[in-house]
Amino acid sequence: MNGNDRAITGIASLAHGAVHTYEMTIPLFVVVWLTEFDAIPLGVTSVDVTTATVGVVVTLGYGLFGLGALPGGILVDRVGSRRLISACLLGMGLSYVLLGLAPNMLVVAAALVLWGIAASVYHPAGLSLISKGVEERGTGLAYHGMAGNLGIGLGPLAATVMLLFVEWRTVALVLGAPAVLAAVYAARADFDETAAVAESGAAADGGSKATSGVDDLGEFLAESRRLLAGGFVLVFVVVMCSGLYYRGVLTFLPELLRDLPGFEPISVDALLPESVRSAFGVEPGAGQTLKPQDYFYSGLLLVGVVGQYAGGKLTDRMPVEYGLAGSFGVLAVLAVLFVPVSEAGLGPLVVLGALLGAFLFVVQPMYQATVAEYTPSGTRGLSYGFTYLGVFGVGALGGTIAGGILAVANATALFLVLAGIAAVGSVTGLVLARRAG
Known part of the structure; x- marks a missing residue:
């Protein structure tokens, strides 16, 4: 760099x-x-x-x-x-x-x-x-x-x-x-904000405003139609799948883990010597406990650092469309396996959790790079605006979907639905790859 x-x-x-x-x-x-x-x-x-x-x-x-x-x-x-x-x-x-x-x-x-x-x-x-x-x-x-x-x-x-x-x-x-x-x-x-924009970018934009964005409601509607009429509409499907899967998995994950073997609360008194308990204000016999599911959850998110780095590097080395298809395919498999693996013991679940944490975030730099490839530079901000409307806006419904499923069914049903969402993302990636090819 x-x-x-x-x-x-x-x-x-x-x-x-x-x-x-x-x-x-x-x-x-x-x-x-x-x-x-x-x-x-x-x-x-x-x-x-x-x-x-x-x-x-x-x-x-x-x-x-x-x-x-x-x-x-x-x-x-x-x-x-x-x-x-x-x-x-x-x-x-x-x-x-x-x-x-x-x-x-x-x-x-x-x-x-x-x-x-x-x-x-x-x-x-x-x-x-x-x-x-x-x-x-x-x-x-x-x-x-x-x-x-x-x-x-x-x-x-x-x-x-x-x-x-x-x-x-x-x-x-x-x-x-x-x-x-x-x-x-x-x-x-x-720094130079536009150092990586090719001089020929305006021509490649196919007539879209290449340098100044949108000026009014009419241009906003016109540029939005232009984006959604092309390959970006498929990218938008991908980012919605990412957001729905992400919120659907994480919103109730600590609650789902709480009753599994190996996630029983651990008394702080049993872990800390007297000097440390005093320093942290922990009263003996106060009944304070560590909740292992919270630390599993935090560890899963931290593993995402590796996923982000790997996903970003892969975007420089392979077509992002195939990267998205493969990564969402792995997420679908992990969702199908989650419940049976969680019943197999803590060790296998830790391995699956690490893979889940990594692949949840592998897809993020991939779809971010895909947005850049399927949109004109002049409306790149608008493109990412739509992207994060899909990720955080539509994706927020993942928590609602998960809560509704758990209220009327069980974790198996939830993860099968999440596998279906990931499968849609994988197929959409393949469609994008075919269009690009």
Whole structure:
């Protein structure tokens, strides 16, 4: 990678890790909010703080995180990635500062809304920047994806450790400060956003706006029709399958693991000597336990770092269409095997979990690179906006689908449905490969 590649990859990776650190830290605070706050003030009235009302508050932030990707993609093509990434980092940092100062749940809701709006622009901005500015695109996507996985796994872990020593407001303030500093750095960093766009790109775009994005609703509709009338519509199917499978597997995975042999709670008293228990504030006989399923879950996500790197490297060495077909095929097989393997013992399940964690994330740099190959450079931000509308927006339904299946059936039915979703992704990859061939 040359100097420009490294500068862009560094900025994008920093912001990507921050986005997912904040995303996955919010659930840690939910437990505290349920005990600290009694009501949500709404002017002339108020509502009780319950799991339902806090769930609505959190959904506001997560919902905007997905829904804002499409307008964020439009903005990327108009104002450039650098400005939006800087604004994203600044907005996320300030949202966590506001969270740390929140006197009640209404301000907490406002902070989460601010976070959702700010974070929503990142994926179209960051991926557009890599696709247009990094010559070794696959390698850039690999490092970018690894940084996101480190944020997913290590960010909440760091927050968990801090919560042992300070209150949640202090943790929020500590987490918010680095993003504000990173925003200043991103705004001042020296790199060329379009270094990897070929001079002939305008001609290759087939008449689409190649340099300036969309100016109004008419052009938005025209460019959207152009995208969805070509190969990108198949790419959109692939990203929806990825999002549905991802949320469908992960949303209830800790709950599914909880009753399996080998995942019984472990008493902290049995693991830690007296000096360590005192340092961490663990009272003898308090009944505090470690939940093995949570650590299995975190480990699975951290294995995704390897998957991201491998997937990114593979995009530079093979047609991405075949890579998608093969990776989704593996995910389908893993889904079919999950229940019987989980009944075979902890050792086989650990192996399957490692493979699942890797292949969940192998597909991400592959479909990100596929978007770049099937869309014009001038509307790349719009393309990634549609992409993450599919991944985070449509994909969010994976949790609902999983919950509904588990409510009326069992884990076997759930994983068979997930295998079917992966099979659709695999077949779509083959169709794309045939079109490209």
